[in-house]
Amino acid sequence: MIVGVPREIYPGERRVALVPGVVPSLAKAGLEVVVEADAGVEAGYSDAEYEAKGAKILPSRAEVFGSADIIVQVLCHGSNDRTGRADLPLFKRGQALIGFLRPLGDVGTLEEIAATGVTSFSVELMPRITRAQNMDALSSMGTICGYKAVLIAADKLPKLFPMMTTAAGTITPSRVLIIGAGVAGLQAIATARRLGAVVSAYDLRPVVKEQVQSLGGRFVELPIEATDAQDAGGYAKAQDESFYQRQRELLGKVVAESDVVITTAVVPGKKSPVLVTKEMVAAMTLGSVIVDLAAERGGNCELTRPEETIVVHGVTIVGTINLASAVPYHASQMYAKNLTNFLLHLVKDGALALNLDDEITRSTLVTHAGEIVNPRIREFYSLPQLASQSATAKEAK
Ligand SMILES: NC(=O)c1ccc[n+]([C@@H]2O[C@H](COP(=O)([O-])OP(=O)(O)OC[C@H]3O[C@@H](n4cnc5c(N)ncnc54)[C@H](O)[C@@H]3O)[C@@H](O)[C@H]2O)c1
Numbered sequence: 030m031i032v033g034v035p036r037e038i039y040p041g042e043r044r045v046a047l048v049p050g051v052v053p054s055l056a057k058a059g060l061e062v063v064v065e066a067d068a069g070v071e072a073g074y075s076d077a078e079y080e081a082k083g084a085k086i087l088p089s090r091a092e093v094f095g096s097a098d099i100i101v102q103v104l105c106h107g108s109n110d111r112t113g114r115a116d117l118p119l120f121k122r123g124q125a126l127i128g129f130l131r132p133l134g135d136v137g138t139l140e141e142i143a144a145t146g147v148t149s150f151s152v153e154l155m156p157r158i159t160r161a162q163n164m165d166a167l168s169s170m171g172t173i174c175g176y177k178a179v180l181i182a183a184d185k186l187p188k189l190f191p192m193m194t195t196a197a198g199t200i201t202p203s204r205v206l207i208i209g210a211g212v213a214g215l216q217a218i219a220t221a222r223r224l225g226a227v228v229s230a231y232d233l234r235p236v237v238k239e240q241v242q243s244l245g246g247r248f249v250e251l252p253i254e255a256t257d258a259q260d261a262g263g264y265a266k267a268q269d270e271s272f273y274q275r276q277r278e279l280l281g282k283v284v285a286e287s288d289v290v291i292t293t294a295v296v297p298g299k300k301s302p303v304l305v306t307k308e309m310v311a312a313m314t315l316g317s318v319i320v321d322l323a324a325e326r327g328g329n330c331e332l333t334r335p336e337e338t339i340v341v342h343g344v345t346i347v348g349t350i351n352l353a354s355a356v357p358y359h360a361s362q363m364y365a366k367n368l369t370n371f372l373l374h375l376v377k378d379g380a381l382a383l384n385l386d387d388e389i390t391r392s393t394l395v396t397h398a399g400e401i402v403n404p405r406i407r408e409f410y411s412l413p414q415l416a417s418q419s420a421t422a423k424e425a426k
Pocket residue numbers: 156157158159161162165167168171208209210211212213214231232233234237262263264265276293294295296297302304
């Protein structure tokens with residue numbers, strides 16, 4: 030089987046789906062790799078490096094799509110909401126596609142992908158089970174984003190992060206607050222601690238308290254309890270507006286005392302909750318910084334403007350999106366490793382094995398033979414059950 034790696038075409042995207050280092054392990058499993066010329070250059074991987082590891086470089090995108098049985102991308106049509114559609118005419122019926130598809134974003138996009146006849150897998154739908162941990166691209170990218178968010182904040186802040194005792198006096202450490210202590214938030218805590226800041230973190234899931242403390246952060250306890258805080262996959266569940274209202278009231282004081290606020294609070298498939306209002310921004314000290322990692326999904330700060338950095342009431346609010354692309358070498362390396370593990374899982378004896386009894390395959394498969402086949406996604410968009418699925422449901426009863 031041939032795995033094709035096209036160059037990423039989302040504006041400003043610098044990552045690449047596979048790096049040279051994973052080519053030999055794919056070859057061992059009988060998977061040949063073809064790469065569009067210069068696909069890895071922006072991430073720091075030259076065509077010569079791919080060739081040295083046994084991949085073949087093809088001069089055009091059309092040739093990659095034309096020759097591959099499986100196309101691997103970072104941002105596919107869907108998560109690439111700007112230029113992704115350009116790939117649709119290039120897909121071949123029966124070809125497989127793996128990447129970020131943003132499956133809870135827009136049903137029209139998924140229908141367009143289904144109509145091409147590709148068998149697509151969304152890495153966002155990877156189940157959070159031990160067996161799938163090394164395929165979990167969301168966690169990999171979250172790690173990168175959490176790290177980079179702290180560096181951006183440190184760069185914008187007119188203060189030092191660490192405490193310093195100097196002949197010119199003692200510098201007090203900066204106070205960093207992380208809202209949302211999932212993968213990105215935990216990495217942000219660790220990074221801010223390494224830079225010497227005093228770090229606090231808050232999450233509506235109380236189970237993360239110990240993780241925050243083990244990284245040297247203080248867990249902010251608010252006298253408010255989320256109902257049914259997390260789902261079986263470990264993701265936060267959406268709360269009603271009165272809960273978010275109360276959260277904002279209680280968070281106000283902690284936000285005002287912080288030099289840096291990094292927000293990462295997201296709920297899958299939902300607009301991000303607003304946790305930092307414009308009044309809370311106005312109460313922050315001049316020069317403070319907010320980095321809103323939820324910017325792409327509406328933002329956790331009321332004033333965030335996606336893709337922009339603005340200054341309001343003297344507070345810098347960073348709404349950068351697609352932050353993982355800003356560390357393209359390691360983001361690509363981690364993503365490539367996740368994809369390789371996933372490919373080795375999906376391909377058996379030189380062919381794609383669509384074993385729907387397997388939780389990893391079943392959860393990530395989105396489209397097949399012209400249809401959106403994922404039951405969770407069909408339910409999310411209120412699409413009727415497919416005939417084959419209602420038959421299976423009846424059998425199960
Ligand atoms: N294989 C596995 O077992 C596996 C893999 C990856 C992650 N996880 C776990 O899943 C959990 C969530 O991971 P994630 O980082 O992808 O989540 P995420 O990116 O969906 O959300 C980020 C964080 O925001 C928090 N949040 C949402 N709404 C909030 C609100 N109103 N106020 C405060 N915080 C809010 C969430 O609880 C979460 O911790 C983590 O605990 C992580 O360790 C498990």
